[in-house]
Amino acid sequence: MPDTNNETNHQINQNKTPQDINLGLLYRGIKGEISQDVQDKQQSVQDPKYVQLCKSAYKRFPSLARGNLHKKVKDAVLFLGWKLKPEEYNAFVMTIVVFGLGSLLVLLMLIFFIYNYLYNHFEAIDFNPYYVLAISFVVLGTIVGYLIYHFMNYPLVKAEEEKRKALAYLPAIVGYLTMYLKLVPNLERAIQFAAIQGEGHLAEDLRKIIWDTNIGVYSSISEGLDYLAYRWKAYSMDFKEAVMMIKSAMVEDNETRRVELLDKTTDNLLGAIKLKMETYARALSQPSLVLFYIGVLLPLLLVIILPIGSVFAKLPFSNPFVLAGLYDVVIPLFVFLYAKKISRTVPLLYRSPVIPDGFKGVPKKGNFYIGRLEINIIGFLIFLFVILMGLTIFLQYQFGQTMEKVMIQENLPQEYIDNPDKYFDMLAENYMSAAGTEYPKRSSDYQRVVDTQKLLYSLKPEHDTTPYFILYGFALILALIIALYCYLGTVYKKKVQDHYMDMEQNFREILFILASRLSEGKPIETALKDTMQFFPDLIISQDLLAKTVDNINLLGMPLEQALFDPLFGSLRNNPSTLIKNNMKIIADSSQLGVGTVAKTILSISLQLKNIEDIRITVQKLTDDVKQMMTTMASIIAPAVLGMVSAIQKVVILTLSSLGSSSSIPTASSNSNLLASSSMSGLDLSKLMMSGLDPSKLMGSIDPTAIGSIASPFAFNLILAINLILVVLGLVYFISRVESDNPIKMKMNIAYMIPVAVVVFILASLGASFLLGGLGA
Numbered sequence: 001m002p003d004t005n006n007e008t009n010h011q012i013n014q015n016k017t018p019q020d021i022n023l024g025l026l027y028r029g030i031k032g033e034i035s036q037d038v039q040d041k042q043q044s045v046q047d048p049k050y051v052q053l054c055k056s057a058y059k060r061f062p063s064l065a066r067g068n069l070h071k072k073v074k075d076a077v078l079f080l081g082w083k084l085k086p087e088e089y090n091a092f093v094m095t096i097v098v099f100g101l102g103s104l105l106v107l108l109m110l111i112f113f114i115y116n117y118l119y120n121h122f123e124a125i126d127f128n129p130y131y132v133l134a135i136s137f138v139v140l141g142t143i144v145g146y147l148i149y150h151f152m153n154y155p156l157v158k159a160e161e162e163k164r165k166a167l168a169y170l171p172a173i174v175g176y177l178t179m180y181l182k183l184v185p186n187l188e189r190a191i192q193f194a195a196i197q198g199e200g201h202l203a204e205d206l207r208k209i210i211w212d213t214n215i216g217v218y219s220s221i222s223e224g225l226d227y228l229a230y231r232w233k234a235y236s237m238d239f240k241e242a243v244m245m246i247k248s249a250m251v252e253d254n255e256t257r258r259v260e261l262l263d264k265t266t267d268n269l270l271g272a273i274k275l276k277m278e279t280y281a282r283a284l285s286q287p288s289l290v291l292f293y294i295g296v297l298l299p300l301l302l303v304i305i306l307p308i309g310s311v312f313a314k315l316p317f318s319n320p321f322v323l324a325g326l327y328d329v330v331i332p333l334f335v336f337l338y339a340k341k342i343s344r345t346v347p348l349l350y351r352s353p354v355i356p357d358g359f360k361g362v363p364k365k366g367n368f369y370i371g372r373l374e375i376n377i378i379g380f381l382i383f384l385f386v387i388l389m390g391l392t393i394f395l396q397y398q399f400g401q402t403m404e405k406v407m408i409q410e411n412l413p414q415e416y417i418d419n420p421d422k423y424f425d426m427l428a429e430n431y432m433s434a435a436g437t438e439y440p441k442r443s444s445d446y447q448r449v450v451d452t453q454k455l456l457y458s459l460k461p462e463h464d465t466t467p468y469f470i471l472y473g474f475a476l477i478l479a480l481i482i483a484l485y486c487y488l489g490t491v492y493k494k495k496v497q498d499h500y501m502d503m504e505q506n507f508r509e510i511l512f513i514l515a516s517r518l519s520e521g522k523p524i525e526t527a528l529k530d531t532m533q534f535f536p537d538l539i540i541s542q543d544l545l546a547k548t549v550d551n552i553n554l555l556g557m558p559l560e561q562a563l564f565d566p567l568f569g570s571l572r573n574n575p576s577t578l579i580k581n582n583m584k585i586i587a588d589s590s591q592l593g594v595g596t597v598a599k600t601i602l603s604i605s606l607q608l609k610n611i612e613d614i615r616i617t618v619q620k621l622t623d624d625v626k627q628m629m630t631t632m633a634s635i636i637a638p639a640v641l642g643m644v645s646a647i648q649k650v651v652i653l654t655l656s657s658l659g660s661s662s663s664i665p666t667a668s669s670n671s672n673l674l675a676s677s678s679m680s681g682l683d684l685s686k687l688m689m690s691g692l693d694p695s696k697l698m699g700s701i702d703p704t705a706i707g708s709i710a711s712p713f714a715f716n717l718i719l720a721i722n723l724i725l726v727v728l729g730l731v732y733f734i735s736r737v738e739s740d741n742p743i744k745m746k747m748n749i750a751y752m753i754p755v756a757v758v759v760f761i762l763a764s765l766g767a768s769f770l771l772g773g774l775g776a
Helices: 003-015 036-043 049-060 071-080 086-121 129-152 154-183 187-197 200-214 221-231 237-250 255-282 285-313 320-344 377-399 403-409 414-418 420-435 444-459 468-488 491-519 524-534 539-555 559-564 577-592 594-662 670-677 684-689 694-699 703-708 712-738 742-770
Strands: 367-370 373-376
Touching: 049 086, 049 154, 071 086, 071 154, 086 129, 129 154, 154 187, 154 200, 154 237, 154 255, 154 320, 154 577, 154 594, 187 200, 187 221, 187 577, 200 221, 221 237, 237 255, 255 594, 285 320, 285 594, 285 703, 285 712, 320 712, 367 377, 367 491, 373 377, 377 468, 403 414, 403 420, 414 420, 420 444, 444 594, 444 703, 468 712, 468 742, 491 524, 491 539, 491 577, 491 594, 491 742, 524 539, 524 594, 539 559, 559 577, 577 594, 594 712, 594 742, 712 742
Parallel strands: none
Antiparallel strands: 367 373
16 A cells, blocks of 8 residues: 555544544545455456366367357356357367267277177177167266266356355345445445455455456446446346445435435345245255155165066066166266255355364364374274174174075985085976976076076075175165264364354344444443353353453454454454454444444344344245155155065065966966966956956066076165165255255264164065065
């Protein structure tokens, strides 16, 4: 700052009493000057990664840059303030399309030729290569198509995300503008203050118009603000209207009328935001049902449909790899992407304090405390996993059911006990002899018959050799590892965050009492001390107020230094932007006298109350959705999937009993068919009365296809992994609806994942006992 300005301000301070000093006079000498904070923030802005990729693609493949930007994309790029040219965007999109389709073609050719070679040289591989090619095309084509769509529409998605965030930042920024203008009717200084204290894309745009005004892009800050308002019009009409009202207030000569217009600006903005928040909250019901259908009901339907398709269509729909792809990739991925899409539409009104790694009381990233010892989380979890898995294997070996134990109980010959495969070879040969077919040993058809006999044998409760200790032990251990990883890496931050969130909750209360004491004419340090004594038990009194009073009384600091001094300031380590920004306004207004600062504090308190009222209203509207999704994630989904694991056995046995009648190609009578159908529970007499021949129906069943169905162990393992992934997606949705707070989301995961797995195990055990027992 020039020395002449310092001299001017010094003279003003000498000739005026503190009550007569106007803040506008203090800033008169720096009009048109760029704030260092604004300058630093402006220069630190770099092109986003997406823009850098677009520019890089254009440099490497300029021939792909053809066409103009779509209007929506152009508006989004302009709104985001990206320095992105049409040719750069088009070059990047075309690069993604060309490389995506080229990669898809190369991968499909590799898959087809490799699988075709294996199909022709290994008899155990009998799935048609063209089916593999078709499935690969669908899966890989979907992935490539999604990536192309994602990169093409990324500017639109990013613009919508900023629109969502704007509802959280907009009240604060407009509040900074109006409160500052009540003190000093200087639009440039008010915008500069809001730009420095504000957050989000809107604050960046405010910093940019200050920069552009000072370098001559705009003739005045008012002109730049007009351009900004109309640029935001498509994404936030509320901001545009707020700017228009602020401009109207600035031309008012009557100070009372000006203050009324500024108050009305804030009230109108908060009212509009409240209506939008309520609309968004009510719109969450339908997406919640979609997540329920996909994450819970679809797995239940697939466990019935897929085995039937495998047996009738002779396709490996129930193959373990196909099931793993559907249950552990497709369904969880859809749940997560859909939850992410919906959560983008949920506006934010409150942002929790961000606690960085290494903050006071928080260990280094990736570590946790045991006493005073700091231990690496990953190393500890690996050690714990090895110990617990070793324990489950030991329990399975000691107490689990084995094929040897089963055959001993069945009093089978010793040769079968020593080599169970001989027993199943004998069952397969008897089956083929009765059916009048014969397959060479080691052929894929022969192996399929053997696998079918093994599966049907193991499905009997007394023959069940599923390693439940390992299966359920692994599920519990995996859930425990995930829970501990989230908990140990978050619990320390959560404690610190709760501390400062408690301060934010009580901040409005202490402001009211502080304003009351200041209105009595008491000096700021006395008012702070009286407020601290009025609320002796509040954390904010013991932390913020006590430190501030000590800095003023013991170190002789003025209010602003007592708050923001880099070494001793009471807010130097406070991560709450809400408290910091509002205390900055209070510190600035304190130069105008206790009466002015009292009015400012009351305005801040009223604004915080209005925002809190909106947040409570939205919370009440979303409580039903959050409770439903929480119940779904922790109880309903695990219980349904647990029962699905038992239903699979029933479906396989039913199909087996149907196929047993068609396995012997003889001219059996319909009465024989009816007798054999009694095992499946089907009323075939109704089919006969309707003119259908049950023998033709069951003749379309391939009994040996049952051997390709996933075993109970593989299916339960797939379901357990599916459960964990789906619950993660649902918790992500719940946490984003509740608040955009990664710390709380990780804590929710830590609490809900173990509960969900325990419910899954209990439901699976209960359903298995009800449907015939485990036979352990």
